[in-house]
Amino acid sequence: MNTPILIVDDEPDMCWVISQIIQSQGLNVVTAYSGEDACFKLANGDFSVVFLDAKLPDMDGLEVARRASTMINNRPRVVLVSGYHYQDDPVVRHAIDDGIICSFLAKPFTNEELLKILNSLLPTDR
Amino acid sequence: MSDNSLKKNFEVRYDMLLNAIPSSVLMVDRKLQVLSVNDNFLLKSQRSKENTVGRPLAEVFPMVILQSTGIEESIRNVFRSGSAIKGQKMTYRAPGVPLRIYYYSILPIPNDQVMLIMEDVTEQVRLSEEVRRVERHLASVVESASDIVLSTDTEGRILTWNSAAEKLSGLSVQEVHGRYFYDLCDANQKQVVRLIFQRMKTSNEPHTTEFHLLTPSKGGSILISWVFSPMLDDYGKAVGTVVVGRDLAERRKLELQLRQSQKLTALGVMAGGIAHEIRNPLAVCSSSAQFLLENNITVEFHKECARKIQANIQKASAIIENLLRFARSSLDTEMGEVDLVTVLNETIELVANQAKVQKIQIQLTLQKTIILVSGVSGLLQQVFMNIFLNAINAMPNGGVLSITVNMVEDRVIVRISDTGVGIPAGDLDKIFDPFHTSSPVGQGTGLGLSICYSIIRQHLGSIQAESRYGQGATIIVTLPLL
Structure with missing residues (x-):
């Protein structure tokens, strides 16, 4: 049984799009529409990968990532998805260097880009 | 008492009486010879009694005065008609004395005499000329x-x-x-x-x-x-x-330019938030279009993708439209019926992106769903935009921007509060002054709130600020209800 993938975005359509792409690979998804919701689900679930919007209404996406990075068990791999930052944005580079996020995906993206990142992060034994 | 001493006594009294008169007095006979004169005349004309009494008028007065006033002819007329001539003007310059101005009267006296009374009005004339000069000056001040x-x-x-x-x-x-x-x-x-x-x-x-x-x-x-x-x-x-x-035409023109440049500043601030907000619908459209390119999709999924694309294009377009409306609205300056609630909601929508980026919650509390005021909606939007952006800038680490709208009698009061750094007490009464700014050099023109002030005043309203340093600030906008 695969561990599900968490999708965090306050835009329901954005969650729908990412869900469709991931579900096409036969994987399960869980969605969260706020930072608080995401933190709650992270604390109470087991996720291999998180696709995380950078700007959430209640907290910064990177803050959610920082909390996720402190989890001892089942630490998920986080992909920051954003239309606000760009690929070589210093904020993004620092977060990758600090190990808070594993990858960055700029909106809008192609479905292949998202899948490429997803496949690089999934455990190889699935 | 002898006749002589009686006569002497009478002459003394006569002189005393004559000298007591505070005007120049001359008694003149039909031959136009001076019969008697008082001290006042002698003093003013700088003459002695000896070379005045018994002399003809032509010797006592300079020829130029006699000619210009025609006083000799006037005296003859009084002798002829027996009626007085009053209030004639004479300017007289005795040797070594400044010019004096007199009003004189010629009064018939029994026993073939006339009395020439000359009243010195130099001072009065000077004063009234001074008054006229001041009046003329004031008039030309007003006229110029x-x-x-x-x-x-x-x-x-x-x-x-x-x-x-x-x-x-x-x-x-x-x-x-x-x-x-x-x-x-x-x-x-x-x-x-x-x-x-x-x-x-x-x-x-x-x-x-x-x-x-x-x-x-x-x-x-x-x-x-x-x-x-x-x-x-x-x-x-x-x-x-x-x-x-x-x-106000000139000032209005300048204000219009200031408002336009303030708008550009606000647009710059909003750009970051807007980039994020437009890329979201773009991302949804992009991915949905890619789904449509896949071969084995269901009719239902196909429809859903098309619906998402359409809805998100509309969303992006609405964001652009709001932006355009804000950028252009100052061209419209006709006062009309404006719903303040719509203005507030549209303005909140414009700053919502920026607020979200800074983790700022926006709360709007209303008493009614429609509040009508008389105004220019574009200008009112600019005022609230400016106040909202100021509040957002004051909360770099997130917070709450609360907007409450209350109606008190014939006014509507909009209170905009932030939970930011607040305004130092000394700055509180300066924040509406042009060019006052707390932003570093290069950021913020310092014109924002002074423009708000001028716009609200144009709407016959008022704008005030309350704050305690470290505890946020509240801007209070009051407008008359329609």
Whole structure:
């Protein structure tokens, strides 16, 4: 049984799009529409990968990532998805260097880009 | 007592009486010879009694005076007619004495004499000339002013109307004299202006306002900033009103430019938030289009993708439309019926992206869903935009921007509070001054709130600030309800 993938975005359509792409690979998804919701689900679930919007209404996406990075068990791999930052944005580079996020995906993206990142992060034994 | 001593006694009394008169007095006989004279005349003419009494008038007065006044002929006339000549003017310069001005009368006296009384009015004439000079000066000050200066009686009927008033209104002083000033105002202002004149009767305070003055010859009206001041007499009683007006066209033009540049600043601030907000629908469209390119999708999924694309294009378009509306709205300056709730909601929508980026929650508390005021919606939006962006800038680490709208009697009060750093007490009364800014050099023009102030004043409202340093700030905008 695969561990599900968490999708965090306050835009329901954005969650729908990412869900469709991931579900096409036969994987399960869980969605969260706020930072608080995401933190709650992270604390109470087991996720291999998180696709995380950078700007959430209640907290910064990177803050959610920082909390996720402190989890001892089942630490998920986080992909920051954003239309606000760009690929070589210093904020993004620092977060990758600090190990808070594993990858960055700029909106809008192609479905292949998202899948490429997803496949690089999934455990190889699935 | 002998006849001689009686006569002597009489002469002494006669001289005493003559000398007591504070005017120059000469008694003249039919041959125009001086019979007697008082000390006052001798002093003023610098003559001795010996070379005056018994001499002909032609010796006593300089020839030039006799010729210019025709005084000899006048005296003959009085002898002939027996009636007095009064209040003639004479200027007399005795040797070594400054010019003096006299009013003289020639009075018939029994026993073939006339009395020439000359009253020195030099001082009075000088004073009245001084008064006339000051009056002329004041008149030319009023006439030379480029501002409208007019005066009215207590009922508001025009008494004076200067050249600037003639030039700006196209109405001559003859056309307006005696007319009610409020008849020259815009129709919907007449009652208001009439009330100002009523207030001037009992008030000691000037009244400042703005309204249009009709310019019938040019077929329109011009916006003027007015100051009404009561005109008081020496006892403090109102005897009329002085009205000074300044053409606002030039200032309006400058304000318009300032508002436009402020708008550009605001657009710059919003750009970051907007990039994020537009890329979201773009991402949804992009991915949905890619789904449509896949081969084995269901009809239902196909439809859903198309629906998402359409909805998100619309979303992106709406964001752009709001932006355009904000950027252009200042071109529209006609006052009209405006729903303040719509203005607030649209403005909140414009800053929502930026607020989200900074983790700021926006709360709007309303009493009613429609609140009508008279105004220009684009300008009001600019005011709230500016206040919201200031509040957002004051909360770099997130917070709450709360907007509460209350109606009190005939006014609506909008309180905009942030939970940011607040305003230091010393700055509180400066924040509406032009060029006051707490931003670092290069960021913020310092014109924002002064423009808000001018816009709100144009809407006959007021704007105030409350704050405690470290505990956030509240800006209070009050507008009259429609």
